[in-house]
Amino acid sequence: MARPLICAVLFAALSTAACGPALAQLSLPPDLQKQRVPITRPEPAPDPEPAPVQKTTPKGAASKAASSKAAPFKFSSPRLPAKSEPLDPNADNAYAAYQEGRYRTALDLAIARANESNDAKSMTLVGELYANGLGIARNDDKALEWYRKAVDLGDREAMFALAMMKIGGRGGPVDREGGAKLLAQSAQLGKAAAAYNLGLLYLEGQTFPQDLKRAADLFRQAANEGNPEAQYALATFYKEGRGVEKDLTIAAKLLGAAALADNVDAEVEYAIALFNGTGVTKDIPTAVALMSRAARQNSPIAQNRLAHILIDGQGTPANPVEGFKWHIIAKTAGAGDPDLDARMAQLSPQDRQKAEDGAKRWFGLIK
16 A cells, blocks of 8 residues: 555645644554564553643543544455466456456456366356346356355355355345355465454354354454454454453554555544554554544544544644534534534634535535
8 A cells, every 4th residue: 555645635634734744654653564463462551641632622522532432343245356366367368357347358258268177266257247247237146156166166265255145145045154154164265354254253143152252363363364354353352352351552553554454444443542542652643644534535433533633723733614624524424413513603604604615515526
């Protein structure tokens, strides 16, 4: 992922004075520059001090900007890897067509290759195209047929995709046990998303009795392979002491790794950790930068927190008009805030109009 981040692009809402070195480049710890997160236990960090509350900040505003609540975990969706591993160049031709959006060509080439050479990866590609209606009408029965052929040949991507179809009841009745078995097989072959999804099954306690330790182990397996969803989930476990011993330092490292991989929920949580100095050295400018980045990726929580930050000038010069713009955006997305509603009512008609106009421009950009 490209770094450094450019202030003028990502943080245009903030003043030029705020765009110092910490905003121009996210100052993450050196050991987070790699996606693999060491699972060895570091020395525990001292208990963090709460973020300071500026004297001009109304009661509760700073704690709202720097508070957190973990986002719900979601299954990883099947998708072919960014780079193919074909058995020969002919299979790669089909995969290249798929990556370029020439889906019908990809389908024809993949079917031909699968029939000629019994190529598992070509079979998986055919299943992917049928499952998603790419280049041809969606057909779950056909997708299942091709995925099963590839599974019989040991393809981990097909195992993962077929597992999620079974769990979702696509092409047949819901079969969570059968799906879990396929997830386990795919995970054993190194599919990180399969390990993560299997961990979710152990966490929810429907397919199996709930087992937080087993879920944590599976999240760790996927996290160490660079899966950002697993890194975020495992960070939450360490933060809350679920299935593992509570460790805010490890939690912060995992959040940082997931944030580097553009996981928006992790960006929000890592920004809050940096804001408070929770498990990581306090760095308010970088926290503001991350929160702004997450807000611009349409996280309602980040938009609400950014509104508080800008209105109260926490780590950046105060900009109430810009802050209330983000409040309007967050509220429209469901993140209401009665405190900010009351404060917005005190704005001058001119400033209120500017905030509303800014929100309208934002909505126009994201249509």
